[in-house]
Amino acid sequence: MNIANKLTLIRIILIPFFIIFAVPTPEWLSEPVFSFHQQYGTLIALVIFVIASLTDLFDGYLARKYKLITNMGKFLDPIADKILITSALVVLVERGQIAAYTVVIIIARDLIVDGLRLVVSEKGEVIAANVFGKIKTNLQIISVCLYLLAFYINLWYIPKIVYALALIATVYSGVIYVKESIKFIKD
Incomplete structure (x- = not known):
């Protein structure tokens, strides 16, 4: 598996972590560990989302520049993009x-x-x-x-x-x- 495809897989792997931190915790969860999530979860989600978005930029660049275009990449890259964006938008709906x-x-x-x-x-x-x-x-x-x-x-x-x-x-x-x-x- 080439570096461009690895970056695409990293983007896919980051999506659940983005969702975990981006979705607000319910108010009834007031334990200290959830207090951290309420304060910093959105910031962590933002960092994860930016990193995931940058992998999209770099995987395409590397695939074109070094002729690393594969059928797997052609298949996974647009799916990873759609899952990342759609997940983020659904989270924003959930957050109102x-x-x-x-x-x-x-x-x-x-x-x-x-x-x-x-x-x-x-x-x-x-x-x-x-x-x-x-x-x-x-x-x-x-x-x-x-x-x-x-x-x-x-x-x-x-x-x-x-x-x-x-x-x-x-x-x-x-x-x-x-x-x-x-x-x-x-x-």
């Missing part, structure tokens, strides 16, 4: 920071795009990633970080604005994928 319907929109877009990619690939075609898909991912990552950071410092409406932009980029990139797919499906 974002609305559940926005996460449903993001998940629906991802399922539609993945389904269309599969249909198009069966025709021997590939839909290239578009810039709005990359913008979407980056804005989602930044918004999660901002929401977690907002637990400690007042960021006013900045997390909400960045998340709204992420949602717009999500929908727009999905529309682009649908339009591109229709061209191949009609042929």
